[in-house]
Amino acid sequence: MLKPAHRLIHQRVAMRAAESPDATALVFQGKRISYAVLNAAADSCAAELARRGAGSGVIVPVMLPRSPVLVLSLLAILKTGAAYSAFDSRWPEGRKNALLRLLDSPVVIGQPRDIPGVFDPTIRSLPEWAALGGRPPVSPDDPAMPAAVFFTSGTTGEPKGVVSPHQATTRLFDSEGPMAFGPKQVMTQASSPAWDAFNLELWGMLTTGGTAVITDHDFLVPGVLRRLIADEGVTTAWLGASLFNLFIDTSPGVFSGLQSLFIGGERVSVGHVREFLACYPGVQLLNGYGPVETCVFATCHPISATDLDLPGGIPLGRPVPGTGIVLVDGEICVSGSGLASGYLGQPRLTAERFGEELVDGTPTRVYRTGDLGALDAGGVLHFRGRADRQVKIRGYRIEPAEIEAAAGSLPGVAWCVTVPVPGPEPGTFRELALFYQASHLGPDRAPDPARMRRLLGDLLPGYALPGLIREVTEIPVTLNGKADTAALLGGLADGKVSR
Secondary structure, eight states: OOOGGGOSHHHHHHHHHHHOTTSEEEEETTEEEEHHHHHHHHHHHHHHHHHTTOOTTOEEEEOOOSSHHHHHHHHHHHHHTOEEEEOOTTSOHHHHHHHHHHHOOSOOBSOTTTSTTOBOGGGSOHHHHHHTOOOOOOOOOOTTSEEEEEEEOOTTSSOEEEEEEHHHHHGGGOTTSTTOOOTTOEEEEOSOTTSTHHHHHTHHHHTTTOEEEEOSSSSOOHHHHHHHHHHHOOOEEEEEHHHHHHHHHHOGGGGTTOSEEEEESSOOOHHHHHHHHHHOTTSEEEEEEOOGGGOSOSEEEEOOGGGTTOTTOSOOBEEOTTEEEEEETTEEEEEETTSOOEETTOHHHHHHHEEEEEETTEEEEEEEEEEEEEEOTTSOEEEEEESSSOEEETTEEEOHHHHHHHHHTSTTEEEEEEEEEEOSSTTOEEEEEEEEEEOSSSSOOOOOHHHHHHHHHTTSOGGGSOSEEEEOSOOOBOTTSSBOHHHHHHHHHHTSSOO
16 A cells, blocks of 8 residues: 555656665766755756646646656656656658647747747756745645546547546555565656656656666667666666567567566567577566556566466466456456546547446456456466457557548549558568559549558658558458458468558
8 A cells, every 4th residue: 555645756766865865766878866966957847837837727738758858857747746748750741739738738848940939948958947946835634636648549530538546656666566566766768748657667667766767769679778877777668569579579688687578568479588598597588468548558477487487478467456357258357546537638438448346346447458358267367359449559559440530531533442461470561551542533543552651641650651652443341341351461471452
């Protein structure tokens, strides 16, 4: 159980600053920032944000690259009682502008060259902010209040804002769980701040007294990881399953010196895990599972050699602290304090995905993941596929319907279908293929595939852009009138649909 005064993210960080003020909280480009400086700087910045309108019930958009100033800004927002929504700089401008209108915040954090009128915290260094001696406002002390909003792909073509409370993050790092980090832990921070894995890398360190080493690359690359292990003493890292596979294929020696490595985000390759275990018997490898609605992980599994020959692949594991798993007609449903409050401004969708199920005879709020699973005799969860169209590619959860909605909105497009292209491992996908049929009605001509890619680049985040885009004279259908995706993929394989 968390102590009442230490239930919120920023309270946990402040507690660490009081306990070990000189300990290193952040490392960036070789420079170190102590807990005392970070916490004092965030106090002063919070006072300024409160004067500008940040507070309980407000969601503040943040448009900054990964850096200590980004961390300062997020911590300051939480200290005001507001929540943050960190944007990915790679998102198209249309998406950013739409989300700014949706959030309608009195204050936006960024740099004036990006958006006029924003509050720019880079006007001072962190030591300068700390020297101001500002005091944050008194804010509510409710672990269920929003801390962050993560925008993810939506089935209607509109992004879904997942409202994640403080307790969803703090419950992850309970002293009894697999993420019981501490002052001796040093972790890379390379995930996008718009993704919930960011919470694992940043708040996992700062709420437990560890050190977050911030990279200035869009994602972790082998050379950077090797250098950070050697120069900064990195002990822990997170990699999406696809990136983990790439590291094993190209730089298998890069993990020397780690104590633990978390992987997940999509189905894990048994072959790559086998090679890792053979090369690094002393490094703990953990598979984490959980949609963003459950904040980072709902389950976690320390992988061992005995998992390699299981017919269903690497297990998803047992629930993390504060989390429950129940299967309803084979669908994985998650309960507990890790659940999101719901989807921002979408009560109907919230009611569809979050509901009540009987757990040990008690009505309990759950999130219906759409994933199918099975529990073995030891209570370990195993993945059995998807119950809907949603897929994960390179760690990103993607709704094919969002891509179809974007492509279908373009002039001259009569019909389009998004099809996942299977990867080398069962249940994995290497890319998406978009097939579209031109309309023969009206004056508008459908864009050619190259122009279609450019237009979709203005409408979709980069990770959702299909790897293959093909115009077809006709989209084949099955006997029940649905698009025949097998025939479309077969056309790619036999050359009937040009690659």
